Amino acid sequence: MFDDIPGARKMMDHVLRFPEMFKESLLYSYEKYSYEDVKGERVIFFGMGGSGIGGLVIASLMEFLAPSQYIVLENPHLPRWVSREDLVVAVTYSGNTRETLDIINQAISKDVKVAILSSGGKAAEIARKESVPFIRLVPGYQPRSAFPAIVGSLISLLSDLPGGEILAGWGKGSISPLEEYVKVFFEWEEEPPRLVEKIGRGKFVPVFMGGGPFYPVAVRAASQFNENAKIHAFWSRIPEMGHNQITAWDEQAEKRFLPVVIKGSDKCKRLVGGLSIYEKGIIDFLKSVGDLVVLEHTGMNPLEEVLLNVLTVDAASIFVAMERGVDPVVIEGIHRLKNLLENMDI
Secondary structure, three states, X not given: XXXXXXXXXXXXXXXXXXXXXXXXXXXXXXXXXXXXXXXXXXXXXXXXXXXXXXXHHHHHHHOOOOOOEEEEOOOOOOXXXXXXXXXXXXXXXOOOOXXXXXHHHHHHHOOOEEEEEEOOHXXXXXXXXXXXXXXXXXXOXXXXXXXXXXXXXXXXXXXOOOOHHHHHHHHHHHHHHHHHHHHOOOOXXXXXXXXXXXXXXXXXXXXXXXXXXXXXXXXXXXXXXHHHHOOOOEEEEEOHHHHOOHHHHHHOOOOOEEEEEEEOOXXXXXXXXXXXXXXXXXXXXXXXXXXXXXXXXXXXXXXXXXXXXXXXXXXXXXHHHHHHOOXXXXXXXXXXXXXXXXXXXX
């Protein structure tokens, strides 16, 4: 079935290599840095697109593990409050992302400690020139396909920081379940196939929802369906959506949108803030007004459940691309926009 669309097999092969990429980047990275190399009063992540979601995942977990702040920047401008006591972690898979290079240069000019992750490019050249911590990501992938390598590398980089050792332990404990999951990947139970069927045939526009560490998974899911399947997809954050967006679900005249709640087990949520009551209330409400898909994995730790859910939505986005007859590799709109920006005077 993959032979009809050139990029489908390639992208699914990348998904099936998820556990291997995560394991290699977490355990076998040649670049190891000490506490002194990467310590920071605050750890500040920056990355665009597929390069940025890893920082969001790590920050959402370290919020409950670390005594210091983990912050994700959304704009390519270093805030005035950033100081020499902080660490900026810049991720650009290609090494040439304009916004990320700007952040790196701003941090260096302010004498702020920087760590860089890339597969090469200008970012690698800057890291070499400035002698800053650098982890070289495995080359040859789409940035969004390199997600497990980015997450594994970030955990490795920060493993000596307070709370980082717990996250590293969770990472090591997640390897075997990820390897087992891909062995039975196409034996999904009801919910993932139902998601593919409803979205792939153009019946619904998905709105992915998650809270705590599953909020980044909702963001990831929407972007994967945007890029791989070339459809509109959106995300909502629990519990905030219960104070505004919930009214639209109650009143939508045309049932064109499909709520997709991404969640973990109650046991693991207790380790990272606990959103069970909010999730249950929102799920019950959404069931009362229309159709609903719930994606859930039960694991031994929150990181494992996050990664298993990411694997599910990544694969589902490729199946929807195949249903629609589009190549998940091609991202023509992104390239056109980059060309337009390069020709603009700033």
